[in-house]
Amino acid sequence: MTLLSKIVNWARIKSPWIIHFNTGACNACDIEIIAALTPRYDIERFGILLKGTPRHADVLVCSGPVTRQTKDRLIRIYEQMAEPKFVVAVGTCACSGGVFRKCYNVGGGIDSAIPVSAYIPGCPASPKAIIDGVVKLLTSLEEKEATASKETVETKG
């Protein structure tokens, strides 16, 4: 790993900006995600900021089962994000479809539409679980991003 990629990697891990997209959730996970950003849990101390557009975000935080109407939008939002990008599925519905698994309008979990890096179960996932999941993702990011940047360097060279 070159010095430059080390610095880039360090900067990325210290400020992962997130975008939140509700793919058909019941709002419970959404309010818990917002609660994780507010003073009691204060996820901002990890450098995490909620952004409004997918183009500014590194991590896509999804809640809810993927309904037929949101599936295309979810893929579009994922494609709009800049590389390297990661997806976190918050809540049991986002992990597997949960109680809505067999509903006619539900396709399943987030991984039925886009690749997922971290799964946070719970109905709803509590802010504590969300923080735990995010920290685990950030820890794994150190290795993942290192390999990702190495590959890029090699291809360029």
Add this chain to the structure above:
Amino acid sequence: MHSHDFQIPIGPQHPALKEPESFLLTMHGEKITSMTVRLGYNHRGIEKACEAQSYIQDIYLIERVCGICSHSHATCFIQAIEEIAGLAVPKRALYIRTLIAELERVHSHLLWLGVAGHEIGFDTLLMYTWRDREVVMDILALLTGNRVNYSMNTIGGVRRDITAEQKQEILKATDTLEERTKYYIQIATEETTIIKRLSGVGMLLYDDAVNLGAVGPTARASGVDRDIRRDDPYAAYGELKFNVITDKHCDVYGRAVVRVLELMESYKIIRQVLADMPEGPITVKAPRKIPAGEALSRYEAPRGEDVHYVKANGTDRPERVKVRAPTLANVQVVAHMLKDRYLADMPIVIAAIDPCFSCTDRLTSLRDSDSGSKNYMTWPALRSYSIEWHRKQGIDFSDLNKKFKVPGN
């Protein structure tokens, strides 16, 4: 549409709206001339899923119609079942239901106050109210074991009792919250920035509120004196004393004032419930199979009147469940409130009805507005189509009609 007019699509992913829904605004300069709402991104098919599961399983499903007012939906659904089955619910259970309902209202209104602050760029208010909201969340977690989706209800009563120590905790939390709410009342009535930003925005006059069928705090802020808790008492509300808050401002400011003052009423109700709660059992034994019949249940959710319709056919599964959430009644009003208003007011006007689109997305398309052709199936036609579809999959349901005599067939 004039040649200078243009259209702005907003959503389904938009920073101001946390849920997927989309609005198409036709603009004339800075002013909105018309608005179309596109719902349905959150439609999961809960009503249909309810028909395939037993009543006890349905409670957990119905609770997940909406995560913010989960207790409202579960209680409303269970009230309908209890009416069909003719169950006499113990008084203590009714008081516990009322207690959870009011704690839920407190958390929902505090949440709204924060979101409203966020929409007008007053993020400090968001952080303040959400910090205080954690006090209610702690109490809900203490009583029910979960922060959201409490699973407190069961057919014929509630699942958990409340101990004397828990009562003390609730009273302590209520005192803290009351003090904080007084501060918010002071902000809402004295802070010039808030008053100037919210006054005159999203006007809804009394007549329009009645004609368009607004419900809940949205209607009460336009002077419509309507509250299911008082007008058609359910649970323990018939025995409690509280005021129905109304306001004459008819704008977003009025809606904020109504919600903040309703918080004070909720604290009053919580104290009364804790003082008057009778001793006794918390549940009666309910039959697994509910006798044939139908019932309509009404409930004053934090956002307004919630209506559930349940039709039973004598089995352990409902024949039909229909949910009419308060936002569906209020969402028509938004288009009216935004007409000839500025684009910059859109987020706060939409947020002011406290929309919950996961509650609302129950609909299927019934009529093509251009051709007027009705594109829906009758109940017997749908049933035979379903039997035919399953037969193609290798499952034979054709003897089901003989087994269960379905009224209307």
